[in-house]
Amino acid sequence: xxxxxxxxxxxxxxxxxxxxxxxxxxxxxxxxxxxxxxxxxxxxxxxxxxxxxxxxxxxxxxxxxxxxxxxxxxxxxxxxxxxxxxxxxxxxxxxxxxxxxxxxxxxxxxxxxxxxxxxxxxxxxxxxxxxxxxxxxxxxxxxxxxxxxxxxxxxxxxxxxxxxxxxxxxxxxxxxxxxxxxxxxxxxxxxxxxxxxxxxxxxxxxxxxxxxxxxxxxxxxxxxxxxxx
Ligand code: AMP
Numbered sequence: 001x002x003x004x005x006x007x008x009x010x011x012x013x014x015x016x017x018x019x020x021x022x023x024x025x026x027x028x029x030x031x032x033x034x035x036x037x038x039x040x041x042x043x044x045x046x047x048x049x050x051x052x053x054x055x056x057x058x059x060x061x062x063x064x065x066x067x068x069x070x071x072x073x074x075x076x077x078x079x080x081x082x083x084x085x086x087x088x089x090x091x092x093x094x095x096x097x098x099x100x101x102x103x104x105x106x107x108x109x110x111x112x113x114x115x116x117x118x119x120x121x122x123x124x125x126x127x128x129x130x131x132x133x134x135x136x137x138x139x140x141x142x143x144x145x146x147x148x149x150x151x152x153x154x155x156x157x158x159x160x161x162x163x164x165x166x167x168x169x170x171x172x173x174x175x176x177x178x179x180x181x182x183x184x185x186x187x188x189x190x191x192x193x194x195x196x197x198x199x200x201x202x203x204x205x206x207x208x209x210x211x212x213x214x215x216x217x218x219x220x221x222x223x224x225x226x227x228x229x
Contacts, residue, residue, distance in 0.1 A: 011090040017123030020133035066181030120197035123208035141167035
């Protein structure tokens with residue numbers, strides 16, 4: 001990580017925001033720039049579905065509909081991943097917590113290892129723009145780099161700028177129906193966490209309607225301040 005002063009414990013950053021707010025894109029950029037590890041419960045669950053584990057089998061249909069997977073499954077999967085060695089350098093939680101039960105479980109998990117949340121960043125966007133953002137997006141199946149039909153096309157259509165892969169994928173739950181369900185789940189169950197983290201003095205609000213690089217600059221400043229604190 002850059003910055004002159006390092007924290008005593010590994011930094012823990014949370015990215016909050018509805019589907020399409022840019023959590024995954026920004027988490028990946030912060031990972032590349034600061035060496036923090038991106039922990040996406042959506043990615044972990046998709047891997048569990050692909051591997052056919054019990055958790056994956058239980059999560060599959062719920063994920064396709066756009067609903068939330070049970071707290072216990074997600075907390076277990078997150079706990080296992082957080083315990084892996086690479087997370088000792090600090091993590092960006094992308095898509096977790098999504099409910100108050102998950103937020104409270106995270107507080108307990110972190111306190112067990114003497115850690116705490118350094119910042120919970122709420123990426124603030126307009127609902128109306130979210131359907132266009134989400135339905136136009138796709139990723140490189142080889143390296144996971146994200147693209148968008150309107151906002152971020154690769155230099156050569158169908159070829160990843162980052163790794164040269166030619167296996168672009170769209171998510172099964174990026175349909176208009178599933179996105180509507182995911183937005184509703186966000187407002188009902190995840191948005192209350194903004195108040196939760198505000199009460200814990202961890203909340204930072206960021207306008208996420210601008211260009212990807214501009215938002216990345218703002219988030220980078222937050223991480224730099226966090227490292228210097
Ligand atoms: P994401 O990739 O973060 O958009 O997540 C994709 C889907 O995985 C969500 O729509 C949920 O079905 C499920 N999911 C991911 N993270 C969580 C979580 N923290 N709690 C419950 N369900 C989750």
